[in-house]
Amino acid sequence: xxxxxxxxxxxxxxxxxxxxxxxWLVGGVVxxxxxxxxxxxxxxVTESAALRVTFYAASVRLGLVVxxxxxxxxxxxxxxxxxxxxxxxxxxxxxxxWVLAKFTGYALAGTLAALVAVLPLCLMLPPVxxxxxxxxxxxxLTLMSAAALTAALxxxxxxxxxxxVSGFYLLSRAMHAMVLLTHDSLLxxxxxxxxxxxxxxxxxxxxxxxxxxxxxxxxLIYTAPSPIDLRFVATETVLYGSLLLVVGMCDxxxxxx
Amino acid sequence: MRGFHPDHRSxxxxxxxxxxxxxxxLSAHVMWRSQLPTPATAMGRLPSPPLLAIAxxxxxxxxxxxxxxTLLWLQAFDTQAGTSIALRDLDYGRVxxxxxxxxxxxxxxxxxxxxxxxxxxxxPDPARSRQMLxxxxxxxxxxxxRRWPWLAHAVYVARHRLHDQALxxxxxxxxxxxxxxxxxxxxxxxxxxxxxxxxxLEAAKxxxxxxxxxGQITDPHEQRLLSARLQSLEDAARAAQ
Numbered sequence: 486x487x488x489x490x491x492x493x494x495x496x497x498x499x500x501x502x503x504x505x506x507x508x509w510l511v512g513g514v515v516x517x518x519x520x521x522x523x524x525x526x527x528x529x530v531t532e533s534a535a536l537r538v539t540f541y542a543a544s545v546r547l548g549l550v551v552x553x554x555x556x557x558x559x560x561x562x563x564x565x566x567x568x569x570x571x572x573x574x575x576x577x578x579x580x581x582x583w584v585l586a587k588f589t590g591y592a593l594a595g596t597l598a599a600l601v602a603v604l605p606l607c608l609m610l611p612p613v614x615x616x617x618x619x620x621x622x623x624x625x626l627t628l629m630s631a632a633a634l635t636a637a638l639x640x641x642x643x644x645x646x647x648x649x650v651s652g653f654y655l656l657s658r659a660m661h662a663m664v665l666l667t668h669d670s671l672l673x674x675x676x677x678x679x680x681x682x683x684x685x686x687x688x689x690x691x692x693x694x695x696x697x698x699x700x701x702x703x704x705l706i707y708t709a710p711s712p713i714d715l716r717f718v719a720t721e722t723v724l725y726g727s728l729l730l731v732v733g734m735c736d737x738x739x740x741x742x
Numbered sequence: 743m744r745g746f747h748p749d750h751r752s753x754x755x756x757x758x759x760x761x762x763x764x765x766x767x768l769s770a771h772v773m774w775r776s777q778l779p780t781p782a783t784a785m786g787r788l789p790s791p792p793l794l795a796i797a798x799x800x801x802x803x804x805x806x807x808x809x810x811x812t813l814l815w816l817q818a819f820d821t822q823a824g825t826s827i828a829l830r831d832l833d834y835g836r837v838x839x840x841x842x843x844x845x846x847x848x849x850x851x852x853x854x855x856x857x858x859x860x861x862x863x864x865x866p867d868p869a870r871s872r873q874m875l876x877x878x879x880x881x882x883x884x885x886x887x888r889r890w891p892w893l894a895h896a897v898y899v900a901r902h903r904l905h906d907q908a909l910x911x912x913x914x915x916x917x918x919x920x921x922x923x924x925x926x927x928x929x930x931x932x933x934x935x936x937x938x939x940x941x942x943l944e945a946a947k948x949x950x951x952x953x954x955x956x957g958q959i960t961d962p963h964e965q966r967l968l969s970a971r972l973q974s975l976e977d978a979a980r981a982a983q
Contacts, residue, residue: 703806
């Protein structure tokens with residue numbers, strides 16, 4: 486393991502992120518989400534504060550996931566297209582370490598974005614729920630940067646990789662409800678086909694992170710998250726993030742460059 | 743002036759023909775759009791609400807945000823672009839369906855019941871108003887501690903707008919019978935005032951006397967007020983005899 490090369494690659498990724506005007510993008514997303522939330526709150530007859538917080542949280546989360554996924558896929562595919570990847574791999578640094586260094590750089594960018602996104606919430610709410618939500622957002626963005634990096638390395642095409650990441654995100658967020666839907670007691674008794682579908686959806690859910698439990702609006706307007714909630718978020722991030730990276734590393738090692 | 747990208751040349755480097763074409767096209771587009779008539783509005787019908795499980799999938803894991811967004815959409819449905827639908831022209835069965843769905847997705851929210859009792863119930867259509875009040879009554883039973891203000895308002899609507907004292911009494915009794923300690927005394931006492939309106943002075947007297955004797959009223963001002971009320975009821979009952 487060559488730490489200087491590894492650290493340099495993280496610094497290089499951070500520099501790349503800075504050059505893509507990440508700060509402007511994040512600032513723009515935060516401002517747009519806040520403007521949308523203010524607009525929604527101005528329409529509300531009651532609970533306008535809750536509405537403002539909920540709209541801000543939901544829109545800033547979606548906005549940051551989209552821009553981070555785009556940043557990671559575009560930069561990774563461009564590295565390969567410009568042969569910059571080949572240059573990097575000619576250095577004494579193994580492919581897995583290259584993947585890990587790139588991921589670390591993007592995860593740091595996601596965490597910084599989560600920090601910026603949580604600032605308006607700290608002005609609207611007590612610090613504990615706001616910071617807990619910010620922590621969950623940082624974890625969600627970390628997972629998404631791992632997913633985007635893996636998709637870009639495997640598919641080597643921006644449109645394909647971004648579609649794959651978007652599908653992964655939507656499915657991971659909706660899977661909890663889809664499991665409930667397939668086990669709906671209204672449909673009981675289930676036919677064999679319905680049982681097979683329910684079984685397949687259940688097994689598919691085991692292979693995806695439960696993102697619906699990450700940044701919950703209820704933490705912001707009703708009850709602050711319990712330590713169990715936050716422990717789940719941290720464990721899922723470490724476990725599933727590692728899984729995604731290993732998938733990316735394995736696929737990357739198979740590639741003839 | 744430099745562009746956003748540091749490698750870009752100044753705007754002055756753009757050819758005169760290019761700049762003129764840009765200005766002409768922009769002006770032409772603005773003029774063309776300003777000449778077009780206002781888009782014709784097609785009065786949309788309120789769609790049926792989806793199943794709870796489908797709505798959960800659509801919410802992508804954030805049921806509260808989905809519920810709040812849907813409430814704003816529903817609230818704005820009677821004011822569509824360029825036209826305004828009277829609330830009484832809305833399909834109240836569907837409105838109730840949407841409100842109930844939002845309440846199921848976000849059970850702590852007050853918005854759906856506020857909209858039901860203060861917006862949709864206060865229309866000059868007694869049948870629809872009753873429909874909405876009935877929704878408030880049903881929702882109250884699921885969480886009296888949080889939803890009592892809307893049933894208290896339903897008592898007011900039934901009593902003063904619909905002039906249906908029997909309905910008001912039914913709601914007031916539901917408020918009085920609910921075990922939640924969060925319901926304040928004045929809300930529990932609504933039954934007494936409705937009974938008084940109905941001319942059931944004896945029943946009102948018994949209830950008020952019972953409330954005072956129970957020791958639930960601890961505030962001296964409230965005790966004095968209710969005692970005076972009891973006295974006036976007794977006077978009225980005596981005069982009636």
